[in-house]
Amino acid sequence: MEMPEHTLEWLLDYKGRRHFFASGHFLKFDIRLVEKSDQVPHGIAYSFTFHEPDGVRLLGFDNAHTVPHTGGRYVKPKVNADHWHRSSNDEGRPYAFISAEQLLEDFFTAVERICETQGISTEVVTDKE
Numbered sequence: 001m002e003m004p005e006h007t008l009e010w011l012l013d014y015k016g017r018r019h020f021f022a023s024g025h026f027l028k029f030d031i032r033l034v035e036k037s038d039q040v041p042h043g044i045a046y047s048f049t050f051h052e053p054d055g056v057r058l059l060g061f062d063n064a065h066t067v068p069h070t071g072g073r074y075v076k077p078k079v080n081a082d083h084w085h086r087s088s089n090d091e092g093r094p095y096a097f098i099s100a101e102q103l104l105e106d107f108f109t110a111v112e113r114i115c116e117t118q119g120i121s122t123e124v125v126t127d128k129e
Contacts, residue, residue, distance in 0.1 A: 007101065008100065010100065012033075014029040016129050017128070018129075020127075020128070021120060021122060021123065022125050023053065023121060024053030025050065026050075026053075027049070027111065028047075028050075029047075030046065031044060031047075039063070039080055040081060045063060046061070046062060046063060046103070047064060048062070048103075049062075050114065057085070057088045059084070059085065059086065059110055060085040061084045061106070061110075062083065062084075063097075080097070082095045082096070082097040084106075084110070
């Protein structure tokens with residue numbers, strides 16, 4: 001899976017960033033280039049997470065590990081490690097990595113959904129690298 005260079009640079013600009021909301025909730029972005037493999041075919045290791053003010057993870061998109069197989073015995077298990085966590089105790093659900101743009105869009109959409117249901121403003125008041 002080849003990613004255009006401008007898209008890769010744009011995605012890598014998120015490396016190490018933290019975006020803080022007025023409520024104290026924050027987004028954390030960890031990303032780095034890695035050797036392409038069956039588990040990481042795009043060559044990008046990432047962890048995008050949304051946290052409560054005390055640091056508890058509310059949501060995460062990452063590829064740090066594979067997730068349990070969710071299909072029946074006739075469904076071939078996925079080899080890649082892309083997945084997302086809907087809560088702090090969720091083991092993870094497969095995520096279909098399509099592109100860097102789609103990954104960020106899906107992450108921000110999921111964050112907005114949580115914020116909307118919990119009445120949290122998504123206005124970023126501080127951005128740290």
